[in-house]
Amino acid sequence: MNEAVRNLHGKAPPPSDAGDGQQARLRDAGVNLGAILEPSERDPREAADLPESLRLTPPAITSLRPLRHDFVPVPPPGDGLRVMPLAAFHWGGRERGIGALPQPRLRGDHVLLHLQEGVLQIDFPRQQSRHIGETLAFVPSGTAFSMRPDAQLRGQVLLIPHRLTAGMQMPLPQEFRSGIPQDADRQMLGPAFRALAGGTPKDKPARIAMLCQFELISFALGRLTRHLPGVADTVGSLIHSRPLTERFLTLAAQNLASGRTMSELAAMLGCSLATLDNACRQTRGRSALQLTYELRMERAVTALRATRTPITQIAQELGYTSVGHFMRAFADATGRTPEAFRAVSGTWREWI
Structure with missing residues (x-):
């Protein structure tokens, strides 16, 4: 190949003793003029003994496209709702x-x-x-x-x-x-996704509505049915535990205002409290008492969002011993007082 390059461009003249040593090495190696493999301080193709057509012309700096100062980078993941x-x-x-x-x-x-x-x-x-x-x-x-x-x-x-x-x-x-x-949370997810599909809110009322949706989602995430590590969840035990848990939730909903204890509800279902708790933990990940607390909160949220029932009456219907007890329990679960939650829910209905 080197011989063919020499025949194409003409035989290279022998290097002189006073010539550039780097150019001499290039000529002796037979490197073609289109690919310089040896680094050099200056390009050998600029030598005076080369034809004019083979010399390099440095590109003019003015030919470069000017930088755009108004360029906006593509936002990274996490930049928008x-x-x-x-x-x-x-x-x-x-x-x-x-x-x-x-x-x-x-x-x-x-x-x-x-x-x-x-x-x-x-x-x-x-x-x-x-x-x-x-x-x-x-x-x-x-x-x-x-x-x-x-x-x-x-x-x-x-x-x-x-x-x-x-x-x-x-x-x-x-x-x-x-x-x-949960069934109630499943019905909430569709409207929540549609409400948040509009993107990042532009004003304060829309931001309040967005935070309300986030907190409803957080509430739903805390009530997911899941298996806990270390809890026996064989098919046979789940077959018996799931129906017992569903019967308990139905019975508990009917007796929220009655003040019955968990032991009394378990006796009404024909089992011990330990058996009831084990079934609830296997299917819902929480004890019977914890599920009762969540059931009360679910009913309270529904009443505050969808009705104008007085808070005193809501507390009484849900089996709380006093309004103060209800307000403390609700604030612990949601981070807001019943009055504040109702006010935010009203804003949400106006903007969604």
């Missing part, structure tokens, strides 16, 4: 190999996944979380994960920038959480 189809949300780093799942990658915003139909797998650095059918999952900001949902998956994703959650009285969870939403 967004709702998108679950099947379109792919996240992760590089793939480990052909056909492999992407590596977990850190994300800066909160991710709320509402799976309605299909199978969803979320990969974390040291474990996997697999979900089938109706599921609500929450991945807090700063968590490394990856997922590649199937195109046939049905559901939605809500991306919540961490900065928008400032001022929440009932903050979102700080750890990954997933499970089956």
